[in-house]
Amino acid sequence: MTNTSLIGIATILIVFAGPLALGLAGRLGARRDSVGADRATAWDWKFTITSALLYVLAFNLTFLIQELALVVPKALTPGLRPTLFHNNHLWDGDSPLAALFQGTGALATLLTGAACALLLRRGAGKSAAIRLFLFWMAYSGVFMALPQVVIGAVSDKSDVGMAMDYFQLGSTSKTIAALVALACIPLAAIGLGKLLLAEVASRGQIGHGKGRSRLVFISATLPGMLALPVITLFRVPRELIEVLAVPLVVTVVGLAWIQAWSWRARVHATREDNAAGTIARPLGAVLCLLLIFQIVLRPGVHFY
Incomplete structure (x- = not known):
């Protein structure tokens, strides 16, 4: 078996088969909820839409952090003249360090995600909206970085692949790195899932698997799906695969594990105030960031 085949099989097992099996096992093993417990987790579309908008904001801010981490080191390197766009970056000139700096983007998003997760765990954020935003920043940072390691192990032309070379x-060594990154996916998802449920647990019934699963669905999984069409607006125009692939991978890989794990979660509420606040503020922030992406970044910002 080739190393590429091994990575492919591991990816299928962890990205697809793993959460599917865990979700089915949790559903079959969870005790049957009563009608009252099922209804305790009420549908709150304001909360769901707010969460979706916060994910749009967090995803694109994380993507911008990644691109800046790719561009700034190149701008400081003699012989390189980078340009930042709304969905990628390019550079003129040549330097042996250019390949190294292709790995700084994934590193920056991973560190950003870890920092936001730590802040959330330590109770940062005075409002539920800010704490939910920290969750989505942590989520975006981690799951924008880990898949890049796997892709880099099989593609020399990818960002992380160039850094590996x-x-x-x-x-x-590349195969080991890819397998470690894949192993970190469920661990990171469960850790972030605990943070999420601890924040939103008082919104509904979490004593039963069905209640926890439904709460995760209305708090994260459904908002993630609703956010995808909006995220694409930040990335057009470009090839369809470039517009859709990154948001789809980041959204599906982590949320599939969080949703599947929710059936067996053992989490207690740590917050009583779970009011999402007004939709106007996250909507306004999303629109402002969209204007920056499409008016300022789309023509290209030269870093030289």
């Missing part, structure tokens, strides 16, 4: 990593 700079360090002259062999096939075995």
Whole structure:
């Protein structure tokens, strides 16, 4: 079996088969909810829409952090003249360090996600909306970074793949890196799922698997799906695969595990105030960021 085949099989098992099996096992193993418990988690479309808008904001801010982390080191390197766009970056000139700096984007998003998760765990944020935004920043940072390691192990032309080649990593080292990143996906999802449920648990019934699953669905999974069409507005125009692939991978890979794990979660509420606040503020922030992406970044910002 080739290393590429091994990575492919591991990806299928962890990205698809793993959450599917866990979700089915949780559904079959969870005790049957009563009608009252089922109805305790009320549908709150204001909360769901707010969460979706906060995810749109967090995803695109994280993407911007990634691109800035790719561009700024190049701008500081003699011989490189980078340009930042709304959905990628390019550079003129040549330097052996260019390949190395293709890995700084994924590193920046991972560190951003870890920092936001730590802040959320320590109780940062005076309002439910801010705490939910920190969750989505943590989520976007982690799951924008981990898949890039897997892709980099099989594609020399990808960002992380170029950085791996700079360090002259062999096939075995790349495979190990990819398998470690894949193993981190369910661990990160469960950790973030605990943070999410701890924040929103008082909104509904979490004593039963069905109640927890429904709460995660209306708090994160459904908002993530609703956010996808809006996220694409930040990335057009470009090839369809470039517009859709990154948001789809980031959204599905993590949320599938969080949703599947929710059936077996053991989490207690840590907050009583779960009011999402007004939709106007996150909507306004999303529109302002969209204007920056499409008016300022789309023509290209030169860093030289």
